[in-house]
Amino acid sequence: KLDIKEYDLNVAMNDxxxxxxxxxxxxxxxxxxxxxxxxxxxxxxxxxxxxxxxxDRARLAEIRKQMDRVVTNA
Structure with missing residues (x-):
């Protein structure tokens, strides 16, 4: 299983x-x-x-789009 999340180094350093x-x-x-x-x-x-x-459904649909972009470059 691949766990997908994002991290921003600039945000981390500043906040x-x-x-x-x-x-x-x-x-x-x-x-x-x-x-x-x-x-x-x-x-x-x-x-x-x-x-x-x-x-909600809209949020889950957005997460799916984000995952599609990073995993499959769609």
Whole structure:
């Protein structure tokens, strides 16, 4: 299983380490193209979960879009 979350180093340095996790998936410091490359190298075929706050259907749809962008580059 792949746990997906985002982290922003600039936010962390300015507002505190835990605040670095407060950014949407795909808008932080994680280098997702490199992550995808490494997942391809190991032939990852598992499933992924978003480690973020939940919400209503609209929020969950947005999380899905974020995950699609970073995992599949869609």
């Amino acid at each position: 505190g380490m835990r605040k670095g996790f407060s950014v949407p998936i795909g808008e932080g410091s994680v280098e997702w193209p490199k992550v995808r490359t490494e997942l391809l190298k190991i032939d990852f075929r598992g499933w992924a979960t978003a480690e973020v706050k939940g919400g």
